[in-house]
Amino acid sequence: MEDIDKKELSERDICTKFITPAIKQANWKERQIREEVKLTNGRIIVKGSTTSRGKPKRADYVLSYKPNIPLAVVEAKKNTHTLGDGMQQALLYAEMLDVPFAFSSNGDAFLFHDRTGTFGKVEAEIPLESFPSPEFLWQKYCEWKGLDExxxxxxxxxxxxxxxxxxxxxxxxxxxxxxxxxxxxxxxxxxxxxxxxxxxxxxxxxxxxxxxxxxxxxxxxxxxxxxxxxxxxxxxxxxxxxxxxxxxxxxxxxxxxxxxxxxxxxxxxxxxxxxxxxxxxxxxxxxxxxxxxxxxxxxxxxxxxxxxxxxxxxxxxxxxxxxxxxxxxxxxxxxxxxxxxSLKQGIEDGFLAPYRVIRIDLDKDLAGWRPEKNQVDRYGTPIEDRIYNQKDFDRNLVLEKRTELVAKKVTEFLKANDRFDKTIVFCENIDHAERMREAIVNENPDLTGENRKYVMRITGDNPEGKAELDNFIDPESRYPVIATTSKLMSTGVDAQTCKLIVLDKRIESMTEFKQIIGRGTRINEDYGKFYFTIMDFKKATELFADPDFDGEPVEIYDFEGENGSGKSRDMDEENNREKYFVNDVDVDVVIERTQYYGPDGKLITESLKDYTRKTLLKDFESLDSFLKYWNEAEKKQEIISELEERGVLFDALAEEVGKDLDPFDLICHVAFDRPPMSRKERADRVKKSDYFSKYGENAQEVLDALLDKYADDGIEDLESLNVLKVQPFDRMGTPLEIIKRFEGKNNYLEAVKGLENQIYTL
CATH class of the missing domain: 3.40.50.300 (P-loop containing nucleotide triphosphate hydrolases)
Structure with missing residues (x-):
């Protein structure tokens, strides 16, 4: 051990040669020691129609008295770090795991942190050979928890x-x-x-x-x-x-x-x-x-x-x-x-699916509607003369063209994505759910003709629909695809592959809102379910902005409440007004906008351009500071991934600004007002330069193909050797043969690095 220069060792070597032996010497058994423990899956980042994951949290060591009782976490660092450099990370994991003891080590000793208050001193340095035994920490744990024999x-x-x-x-x-x-x-x-x-x-x-x-x-x-x-x-x-x-x-x-x-x-x-x-x-x-x-x-x-x-x-x-x-x-x-x-924590950990919101505001919902004098509905019933608004629609007054418009927008969305994505449409009541079923059937005559169960009303009063509930939630069952409902499916339904939740229902109860959103939060990787979309026609998603949406529960029960019935005000109560059916009033979309789940757990409600600019300017005060950071990066994709984790939605932003723009140009344009260049323009500019002249003809062929790949797909492929396995490179030979055109791997990587520098020259 004396001959080893600790400063040269990797973190893994420090663990193997110093930390693990010290822990085992303290009588910790193999079954009590878990190394490199993955705690979270990493937050799902939605990038257009694709997804990636952020970095999962991993603890270097979790020590348990028994498998079900973790007692301590240990974070390791290279010996070039100080003894306590890993302590803040260790404490983060200790809080996550609800364990009382945290240790940090660089291989020289341990820094020990006691969260129980049973040691007298919160933090202390202890030699490698003095690591506490499982019995000792268990005794302290029991004192802390008040656990007798x-x-x-x-x-x-x-x-x-x-x-x-x-x-x-x-x-x-x-x-x-x-x-x-x-x-x-x-x-x-x-x-x-x-x-x-x-x-x-x-x-x-x-x-x-x-x-x-x-x-x-x-x-x-x-x-x-x-x-x-x-x-x-x-x-x-x-x-x-x-x-x-x-x-x-x-x-x-x-x-x-x-x-x-x-x-x-x-x-x-x-x-x-x-x-x-x-x-x-x-x-x-x-x-x-x-x-x-x-x-x-x-x-x-x-x-x-x-x-x-x-x-x-x-x-x-x-x-x-x-x-x-x-x-x-x-x-x-x-x-x-x-x-x-909470839902927020589940999304942050990557165990629950994030969501995006499509808010669609309709003209009659915003402005209301008043009947003409002596106007009757489609059944000849005189319509009470007053202003009807969103609270009335589908309860007291049915604008049939409104229902048809909602059905059309739902169908348009599915056609643009996947018409077999499981979808739940929440309606005001059973009658509304039935009319919505009919409207969606009429918008999808091809698929409903193939199978009548493509759209089903699944409500408590309908045995045929209820019988299909198991099939709807079964990932292996193709039908039903779209379920219209009012309350039956708002809670307790394990719809793992539900990708679209449609809200055409006023929701004023936070409890009901959370339950409905919960129908989409499950992840099912086998069926490609990583996120879901909420299509909101009734402003229900404004409840996301309520501080109570994801906060700790707070008791507000009024023991001497005025309402002695015990009936919750959250209940959906139909009033006794007569319902009118109007089929000749046009309804139009006033505004449609997409909102995304941000890294802070809140919806991004402003324009993506404004949000991106504010986010980037927090880190880069000028274009020069950004360019320095970009140019010094070993791999540009790492910067892109880092910014995506922090909420910069490049794919969605590209749709708003211009689809063929590179993330580099999106940043320069949106944050620093630089005129953007498309990827093809950048690639063509490099081809017209004299960069290729320093390489032989065979190497130039590869560089030319790499530029074309960049123009089509972006920088990620350029920075990966795997690109040499796909077209058109597979026709040039094996990756090894292609690299030989540059007389070795280092020369190839240097050529790619130079190509990147040429691409990103302003």
Whole structure:
């Protein structure tokens, strides 16, 4: 070791030769040490119709007492760095993983950071040979968490090991915090996890560990949609096997341990229908309430009666959207959330799909419409004389040409992308959903002629439509493609491949809005689903700007509320006005604009040119400072990727400014007002220069083809050796043979670098 010059070693060598041996010397076993642990997938960056990913977060080491209990992270740096250079990164990962201890090392020693306050000193340097043992850190962890010997037995109970479905970091936190809270006697728990982040998987692992530890022996899992119970039973909960049953047909069999049930199956207005009373109040010792923002949140609901009947049981509420209105409160019943994992965080981590918004404002929606004197609708009914606006449309007044226009815009979008992209159209009510189905059918006679299920109305009152719900959410099922609905599909529907959500419905409830947006947030890489589009006709997406959209839930329940009914103001209530149908009033698009998901989790609502200019001018005060940064970069593509991660949407910007512009020209033009040149113009300019003259004829042929490739596809291909494997280079020989034309790889790379310099000369 003495002969090794540490300054010359790579970070990986520092780990192998110094850090790992020091950790193992402290009695950490192989199974307790995980290296280069991928924590996130990297945010999905939408580039026109294609996507890329930002850099995932990786921890150099995660040390665990048992696989389910991580205790520490260790960040390594090359020996040219100081001992503490990795500490801020280590603390970031420690906070992410909810672990108390962080270490940074450059191979000389360790800098130790204690987040528990049990050591007396927050940070201290410790020699390599004095790294703490797992038993020592576990003891400190238990002191910090207040875990005595009995509680330790519960929290160390293993997960169910499923090698096909490894747990993500935030799922482990949700599970561990819940199990620890129950071990310490907490009986009301609220878990808030964004749609698509695995609430049911977390619930399964919580139940599994408590069940196997013998702490909870009879468990009731409640939901209020059949499809939720079905998905739960055949997916995550299938490992309970014969210990599990579903309560149905008002039959009670008390020999099982895990019970799944619809609220509706165990409750009713008559005593003999209240099947839950066939169980004793103490029968269940754990009750899980899925989507608890719905019925169980209201104090006077029948569903709340069930929870109060089993009040001696530990109760866990699961939701993506805790409901907090004047009359309804999850937090009042369950307490503050024990853990929250938000949509914004899920998108940032790359576990959830980002979105873009197409806002389409219609003239009658903006200006309103007033009938002429004594005007009647298509059925001869006199229309009440007043101004009708967006609140009235499709509730009190139907402008049939408006429905047709919405159907046309949806169809135009699908035709421009993929007509078989799964699409949900949210309508004001069932009648509106049926009329929208008809309008979309008429816009797509070819595909609806091939298969009548291309468009289906899937609403609660329609058995034929409801029967197709499973097919709609099944990625392998082609039909239905487009579903029109009002409320049935707004929550709990696992539509993994839904790529378009259409909002032709006024949404004034944040809870409902979050649930609807959640229908599109799942990623399915096998089917090319990385992002989704929201087409908004009713200004619903203005709720994205509401601070409550992705914030922490805040209790606003009014115990002495004026509305004693317990009915949420969020409910969609049809009024009793007569509905008029008008078929001869034209409706037109006033403005259509696309808004993109920004790196700060907010929609970019200004023009992309203005947004890009502001973003770039934060980093580059002048054209010269940008040119210096650009010219010094080893690879231009790295700069492009870095700026894309920070929200510069080159593809979308190119559509706005000019499609054949290089990112370099887009930056110079948009941020610094330079006249742009197209890629072809830049390539032609190089060909007319004397740059080629220094090379032989065979090498010139390659450089000429590279310029053509740049003109067609951009700089990325130019900087990759893989370009030599595709046309037209494959006709010139193998990559090795092509490189020989330049008398070696270094000469080839130097020629490409020179070519780049020529391309980007202003």
């Amino acid at each position: 009995g509680r330790q037995k519960i929290v160390t109970q293993n997960y169910f090991i499923d090698h096909r479905k490894s747990l993500r970091y935030y799922q482990r936190i949700a599970i561990n915090r819940t199990v620890e809270a129950i071990a310490k006697g907490q009986n009301r728990i609220l878990l808030v996890m964004a749609t698509g982040t695995g609430k049911t998987l977390a619930a399964f692992q919580i139940i599994w560990r408590l069940w196997k530890a013998g702490v909870k022996k009879r468990i009731l899992y409640l939901a209020d949609r059949n499809i939720l119970i079905k998905q739960t039973r055949i997916n995550d909960f299938k490992h309970f096997g014969n210990a599990m049953t579903k309560i149905q047909n008002h039959e009670v069999e008390k020999s099982y341990e895990i019970y799944l049930s619809l609220y509706q199956a165990v409750s009713g207005t008559e005593e003999d229908k209240n099947i839950y009373k066939q169980f004793s109040p103490e029968f269940f010792d754990l009750v899980i309430i899925d989507e608890c923002h719905r019925g169980s949140a209201a104090e006077d609901s029948v569903w709340r009666e069930i929870l109060e009947y089993f009040s001696s049981a530990t109760q866990i509420g699961l939701t993506a959207t805790p409901k907090e209105t004047k009359d309804v409160s999850n937090i009042h019943y369950f307490g503050e959330p024990i853990y929250t994992y």
